[in-house]
Amino acid sequence: MLIGYMRVSKADGSQSTDLQRDALIAAGVDPSHIYEDLASGRRDDRPGLANCLKALREGDVLIVWKLDRLGRDMRHLINTVHDLIERDVGLKVLTGHGAAIDTTTAAGKLTFGIFAALAEFERELISERTVAGLASGSDRAAQAVRIHDLGARRPGGGEAGGRSQQARTHRSRAHRLRALHLLGVGGRQ
Template sequence: MPNATIAAPLVGYARTSTAEQEAGLEAQVRELEAAGCSEVFKERVSSVGERDQLAAALKYLRKGDTLVVTKVDRLARSTVHLWEIVRDLDAKGVGLRVLSLGGEVVDTKSATGKLILTIFAGFAQFEREMMLERQREGIAKAKAEGKYLGRKPTARAKAGEAVRLHQEGKTVTEIAKALGIGRGSVYRAIGSSPVSRA
């Protein structure tokens, strides 16, 4: 009886930013599982935040495995970051599959595979930069029209509550902890000097 070919394990990684909906993360997980991933690491973290689950996935991978992601920008925050990951995968003998590239395994050891990854990572980075530029232009336009309110100052919004707690005999440290604001903000709210209360 001929030996059956054993498929290399597929390990998925899914990520959405903290601002995105949970449904987006679950959609990625479903797509990865449909692609045959036996294990999926997932997390909600900003593009610049620490990616604990990505680190766990990279540690979990073994020679012959394939890391699968739905899009390049779910994996890496920039072209440089992508190449750091590719370098680490290559050193471990691990392949990379990007589903948005048609589901083909991108051979990071070949010149063609490296070219494809560079191009798509560049597009993903360009897209993010364009989005940020449009956001900045929108804010500038709103400010010019007097429509931009900005982020509501949390500490200022809680000033009244800080004063009330101070009048009840709470210390500055207790007030800051209760309201989730800095001690300096509490001092400003109650009109005290930093040396007046502990």
């Protein structure tokens, strides 16, 4: 039996599974045998995937549109496929990086290993870009505070309405936030 699984990263309605569903049905999956999650591929607690894996029996084939729909963590992907192979369940990936994957063949198993590594690499790049964006935002905020601080002093050293103290407070907070971001604390992980 052919069993399909599809996933989108956001449950807010900004992403749709229509394209994936159409591809799974075109590949021969009965619509009643398609499981779905609206969650990040990094999460392990995906009820649709858990139910899909429970439904698979010896001789079945799990079909996904792209490998990153199954997961973005190489260890998770490899463990999942290893479990499928142990249960004599095949995996077919319909598209992705120019090639389909079919773990019922030796070449398909090799291709899977390569693409699992690429999926994890892509996830790591997304994380690095997010951290870099947060750090850049903190740098701009700290610079804005410095500019504000320079303009807050009156000629002769007096303070204009206590704004210099506010600027020092904001600058101190900006430096603390930047340090937290550089340590990997806070923000989206």
